Amino acid sequence: MPSLYRLHRAALCAAVFGIAAISTASAEEIIIGAATAQTGGLAPYDQPALAGLRMSLDELNAKGGLGGKYTVKLLIKDTRSDTAQTATVAQELIDAGAKIMITPCDADPSISAGQLTQPLGIPTLTLCGSAPVLTGAVGDVMFGTYPADNVQATAVADFAVSEGKKKVFLLTSPDSTYTANLPEYFGKVFEKKGGAIVGRGTFSMGQPDFSAEITNIKGLADKPDLIMTAAYEPDFPAFMQQLRGAGVTIPVYGADAIGTPTIKALGKLVDGVVYTSAGYAEPGSKLEAFNAAFTKYAGHAPESTYEVNGYEIGLILDQAVKTAGSDDPKAIRDAIAGLKDFDGITGKITYAGTDRMPLRPVALMRYEGGEGKHVQTLIPDAADVPAP
Amino acid sequence: MIAQQIINAVSLGGVYALLALGLAIVFSIVGLINFAHGELMTLSGYALLASLVLGFPFPVAVLVAVSCGALAAVAMERIAFRPMRGASVTSLLLTSFAVSSLLKVVFQNGISARPQAVAMAGWMTGAFSFGDFTIGVGPSISIVVSALALIALEVFLRRSVTGTAMRAAAEDFDVVRLMGIPASRIIATAFLLSGLLAGLAAMLWVAQRASVDPLMGFTPVLKAFIAAVVGGLGSLPGAVAGGFLLGIIEVLLQATLPGAIAPYRDAIVLSGVIAVLLVRPQGLIPAVRAQRS
Numbered sequence: 311m312p313s314l315y316r317l318h319r320a321a322l323c324a325a326v327f328g329i330a331a332i333s334t335a336s337a338e339e340i341i342i343g344a345a346t347a348q349t350g351g352l353a354p355y356d357q358p359a360l361a362g363l364r365m366s367l368d369e370l371n372a373k374g375g376l377g378g379k380y381t382v383k384l385l386i387k388d389t390r391s392d393t394a395q396t397a398t399v400a401q402e403l404i405d406a407g408a409k410i411m412i413t414p415c416d417a418d419p420s421i422s423a424g425q426l427t428q429p430l431g432i433p434t435l436t437l438c439g440s441a442p443v444l445t446g447a448v449g450d451v452m453f454g455t456y457p458a459d460n461v462q463a464t465a466v467a468d469f470a471v472s473e474g475k476k477k478v479f480l481l482t483s484p485d486s487t488y489t490a491n492l493p494e495y496f497g498k499v500f501e502k503k504g505g506a507i508v509g510r511g512t513f514s515m516g517q518p519d520f521s522a523e524i525t526n527i528k529g530l531a532d533k534p535d536l537i538m539t540a541a542y543e544p545d546f547p548a549f550m551q552q553l554r555g556a557g558v559t560i561p562v563y564g565a566d567a568i569g570t571p572t573i574k575a576l577g578k579l580v581d582g583v584v585y586t587s588a589g590y591a592e593p594g595s596k597l598e599a600f601n602a603a604f605t606k607y608a609g610h611a612p613e614s615t616y617e618v619n620g621y622e623i624g625l626i627l628d629q630a631v632k633t634a635g636s637d638d639p640k641a642i643r644d645a646i647a648g649l650k651d652f653d654g655i656t657g658k659i660t661y662a663g664t665d666r667m668p669l670r671p672v673a674l675m676r677y678e679g680g681e682g683k684h685v686q687t688l689i690p691d692a693a694d695v696p697a698p
Numbered sequence: 699m700i701a702q703q704i705i706n707a708v709s710l711g712g713v714y715a716l717l718a719l720g721l722a723i724v725f726s727i728v729g730l731i732n733f734a735h736g737e738l739m740t741l742s743g744y745a746l747l748a749s750l751v752l753g754f755p756f757p758v759a760v761l762v763a764v765s766c767g768a769l770a771a772v773a774m775e776r777i778a779f780r781p782m783r784g785a786s787v788t789s790l791l792l793t794s795f796a797v798s799s800l801l802k803v804v805f806q807n808g809i810s811a812r813p814q815a816v817a818m819a820g821w822m823t824g825a826f827s828f829g830d831f832t833i834g835v836g837p838s839i840s841i842v843v844s845a846l847a848l849i850a851l852e853v854f855l856r857r858s859v860t861g862t863a864m865r866a867a868a869e870d871f872d873v874v875r876l877m878g879i880p881a882s883r884i885i886a887t888a889f890l891l892s893g894l895l896a897g898l899a900a901m902l903w904v905a906q907r908a909s910v911d912p913l914m915g916f917t918p919v920l921k922a923f924i925a926a927v928v929g930g931l932g933s934l935p936g937a938v939a940g941g942f943l944l945g946i947i948e949v950l951l952q953a954t955l956p957g958a959i960a961p962y963r964d965a966i967v968l969s970g971v972i973a974v975l976l977v978r979p980q981g982l983i984p985a986v987r988a989q990r991s
Contacts, residue, residue: 349803351913354812484961512960516917518713518903519945521706521837522952529699543813544914548907551818555834555906557825575815576908613812 340380340637342367342627343387343403344412345423346437350391354543354570355415355616359437360386362617363412365607366624377631389414397422404430409639410627415616417441417487424448433630433643435623438616440566441487442698445666451643455623456616458667459488459540460698462565462586463495464690465672469584470500470536470563477508479527479560481539481549485515491698492540492565498696500538508532515545520552527558534560542567550579569675569682571613577680588615589656590673590684596655615656615673622654657687665698702832703953709837711945712844713902715938717922718929719851720895722937726868726985727888728783730790731923731931734774736915737801738893742767742900743910744809747816756819764897771893772886779889780882798915805912813911816904840902847898848938851891855934860887868932869986924967928974930981939982 344363346356367382375381385406387399396419400411404426411427413420415438427434428449435453436444442458457465470478480497483489497507509530511523527537537560541549546568553562563584573580591597600618605611612618627642629652634641650662657671669692674685717735724732745766749759778797782790822839825832855861860883867874867884875881903918904910921944929940947970951963959966974982 349806349811353806354810357811510957512957514961514964518917518921519706519710519906519948519952521710522703522949525699525702525706526953528702544907544909544911547813547815547909551908552834552836552906555822555825555836557827557832557834570812572813572815572909575817577815577817578820579817579908 338375338380338637339383340376340409340631341383341385341407342410342412343385343400343406343408345387345389345396345400345403345414345419346412347391347414347419348386348388350389352389352391352414352416352419354572355567356437358613359415359616359620359623360412361608362604362612362620363437363623364620365604365617366621366628368607370624370628376628376637377635380631380637389419391419393419393422396420397426400426404432408432409637410642411435412437412623413439415439417444417447420444420452421447424452427451431640431643433639433646435626435646437623438566438619441491442665442667443487443491446698450647450666452666453646453661454667455626456566456619457586457588457670457672458698459492459565460495460695461667461669461690462672463492464499464695465586465674465688466538466563466565466584467496467499467503467505468688468690468694469674469685470496470538471503471505475500475505475536477506477532477534478536478538479509479511479530479534480507481511481513481523481537481541483513483515483541483545488567489515489540489542493538495696496538499694502694506532508534513541513545513549517545518548520549521556524549524553524556524558527553527560528556536560537562538564540565540567543570543572546573547576547579550576550583554579566615569614574677574680574682580677581679583677584685585675585677585682587673587675587682588619589671590675590687592684600655618655622656622659625654626652626659703949705833705837705841706953707946707949708942709840709844709945710949711942712841713899713918713941714921714925714945715941716844716847716895716899716902717918718925718937718941719848719934720892720899721919721922721926722929722932722934723864723888723895724892725926726932726934727864727871728779728790728885729787729932730779730794731926732774732779732892733791733794733919733923734778734797734801735892735896735922736917736919737798737805738767738771738774738896738915739900739903739918740801740805740910740912740915741770742897743816743904743914744805744814746901746904747814747910750816760901763901764894767897767900768890768893771889771896774893775886775889780885783885798919802912802915809912811912813909813914815909818905818908822905836905839905843898843902847895851895851934854891860884864888868934924971928971928981930978930984932985933981933983936981936983936985943982 347353389396400423411434413423413436420436420439438456440456445452480493566586568585569587630645633645652659660669673687675682742763746763749762824835863879925940925944929936
């Protein structure tokens with residue numbers, strides 16, 4: 311069928327010329343590797359964040375790519391929420407040519423991926439890993455994006471002190487950096503501002519039974535007026551259920567990891583629980599507009615602020631490539647490290663002068679009647695924030 | 699406070715005992731440690747959630763959930779284990795791991811990787827006071843349900859023909875078959891009972907944890923396995939004893955260990971298990987098996 315053949319050739323010619331025509335505008339592609347959990351315990355955190363990132367990259371690609379110049383090709387591989395598997399897929403992504411690496415919402419797998427990207431100088435950003443020790447453990451290519459644990463803890467402690475709380479019980483788990491350190495940061499600030507730590511308890515993640523720990527809390531001679539923990543699902547619902555079930559009504563405060571639909575759906579059980587978030591969608595705010603746009607993009611409303619945080623990672627990368635003026639990983643790294651008062655969706659984001667954990671606002675929220683109510687948004691005083 | 703910790707221990711031990719019994723019943727008859735037992739719990743948990751979302755009253759939802767666990771166990775036997783009948787212990791074990799992994803992925807991709815909240819009725823988080831100590835409604839229900847389930851199972855095994863056949867099959871399956879009892883019926887009943895126990899345990903588990911997630915079956919099946927081994931693999935009284943022992947040790951350690959050593963709790967528990975097995979290699983109450991030369 312010659313006519314069809316000719317047609318093919320014509321199409322081929324058009325395609326070739328088309329590409330040539332485009333190539334003057336943007337022939338370049340930049341590969342971003344995303345080593346993130348699609349399965350396992352981190353998946354509920356990584357997936358929303360990744361959805362936000364994809365949205366921003368899709369939008370940026372429609373405008374020509376990062377810095378208007380480099381079309382992004384996002385390669386995603388599943389880490390199965392496993393630290394060793396994260397290193398394996400990070401290596402695969404590096405081999406595939408990734409010039410920027412995105413890592414899971416937790417310090418330990420992010421560090422394992424960072425060990426591989428650090429010697430190559432590939433800028434690496436964790437989706438919502440918030441342990442401030444994370445960047446120091448890897449080196450100058452590693453960036454946090456979410457408000458750091460010590461910053462969040464300071465915000466919650468400031469609030470607790472302002473409410474007149476005096477005595478706190480800290481519930482930690484040595485199983486992750488987040489659950490081990492965040493309540494301790496809280497304790498440091500709380501003590502410095504006149505509060506007292508009247509007891510400490512530990513749990514193992516996935517532990518079925520909190521009754522012994524709860525009985526210990528009930529038996530404390532010096533009764534706490536607050537319990538601070540960084541436990542998250544499924545441990546946090548279990549702890550709350552058993553705590554309230556044992557007749558203990560002491561308020562419980564936590565941090566960002568309990569700002570999820572699961573915890574919200576617990577209803578009355580979590581009434582009064584204070585937690586943190588990367589932002590709050592006030593009417594007319596950029597975040598409210600983002601939430602509407604995301605709902606249109608994904609077909610469902612954002613579950614938390616992890617989506618907007620992922621979206622902001624895309625904006626940060628865009629700005630960094632613009633500043634760097636190239637796709638050289640080292641230049642991009644330097645540009646991210648130099649960001650100052652960058653206008654994000656949730657507020658101003660600054661890396662300059664930090665240990666690559668950003669300075670950015672923290673929103674305090676409180677569950678009431680199955681809804682997360684905004685309490686206040688603040689940037690804690692840098693002098694109050696305890697060292698990692 | 700000591701009385702309180704004893705209640706905690708009995709409550710946790712009761713759940714472990716139900717779980718270990720579920721494993722032991724199947725093991726005593728087919729020689730299979732069913733590592734997909736935990737996924738039966740997960741399935742019951744999701745069935746409870748679905749029933750509540752559909753607006754069923756709480757008791758009906760619990761009934762639906764427990765039945766789902768039991769039916770799923772029978773289906774699991776029919777689909778995955780019956781074709782493997784007579785296979786080596788290793789093959790059966792690997793099959794159970796395969797079923798477990800498969801179900802986890804189905805839950806994760808089909809429902810959600812995120813835990814789903816199961817808001818329990820308000821009275822479940824209540825507590826009543828006796829003098830100067832309070833008992834939670836949750837732990838009390840847990841203790842009562844475990845006790846009733848253990849008694850009902852005992853009655854079934856002692857008083858019914860099928861129950862008697864099952865006890866006989868645990869000792870010598872071949873002879874029971876020679877007596878004209880169909881093997882498939884015995885095995886299906888064993889799975890049905892283990893599914894029922896898994897469903898009940900799931901209700902108590904979810905009531906204490908207020909959420910269901912795709913991976914929630916992992917910890918309980920591990921605890922049940924430890925309890926069954928300590929008690930004596932395949933021995934039903936052993937499984938119950940092992941379950942209570944494990945629950946008591948865990949609560950005791952959690953209550954008394956100083957903060958610095960507390961993270962090593964699980965290591966200490968498992969060391970205890972090794973110690974028990976060194977003294978009694980067949981477990982606390984070894985299973986009775988017919989010896990044939």
